[in-house]
Amino acid sequence: MSRLGIIGIGLLFATGIWLVAAPFVTGQQPDGTSWTAATRNDVIAGALLTLLGFAGFFTALAGHIADLYARSAGPSVPQ
Numbered sequence: 595m596s597r598l599g600i601i602g603i604g605l606l607f608a609t610g611i612w613l614v615a616a617p618f619v620t621g622q623q624p625d626g627t628s629w630t631a632a633t634r635n636d637v638i639a640g641a642l643l644t645l646l647g648f649a650g651f652f653t654a655l656a657g658h659i660a661d662l663y664a665r666s667a668g669p670s671v672p673q
Contacts, residue, residue, distance in 0.1 A: 607647025
């Protein structure tokens with residue numbers, strides 16, 4: 595995967611984290627009250643984006659490791 599793809603996955607992850615934290619950081623969700631519909635939507639959408647970014651990172655990592663194994667010279671077998 596290219597650096598641009600990794601940057602995209604990182605931005606996806608960071609956006610998800612921000613969506614989860616934003617209602618509380620910006621003061622849109624009052625302390626001690628039940629969550630508003632907007633807060634629930636932000637947290638759910640943020641959690642999904644965070645999970646997609648997390649899964650994308652580990653998928654890219656697994657692909658990179660598979661490429662490294664494919665390029666390596668395996669152990670020589672004595673004949």
